[in-house]
Amino acid sequence: MSEENKNVTIYWRQGCGFCARLTDAVGELADKATWRNIWEDDEAAAFVRSVNDGNEVVPTVVINGEAHTNPDPQTVVDALSAQ
Known part of the structure; x- marks a missing residue:
């Protein structure tokens, strides 16, 4: 999938337990x-x-232009599944 077609951006960093x-x-x-x-x-x-x-709170996830700070992982899975 090309970058311009992706509706979810995940901001993360190494060593972050919530990111893992x-x-x-x-x-x-x-x-x-x-x-x-x-x-x-x-x-x-x-x-x-x-x-x-x-x-610098991570993960911060942008879904369809809306930022979510440390969202429930299922929210992100649902957004990615809908693409």
């Missing part, structure tokens, strides 16, 4: 999302801070 939980839940649907590591992408980190009161 989300990754496990997403499983085989992972390639349907755009993944942005905030420790390797300054623009991604700035976006996460902009929607989390200046904090």
Whole structure:
């Protein structure tokens, strides 16, 4: 699936337990999302801070243009399944 056709963007970082939980839940649907590591992408980190009161809270997931901070993994699975 091309990047422009993906409606889910997952902002994450290495060593984050909540990110690992989300990754496990997403499983085989992972390639349907755009993944942005905030420790390797300054623009991604700035976006996460902009929607989390200046904090780098991950996972932050954008689904169809709406940011969700540490969403229930099933919400993300449902969004990816609908693509």
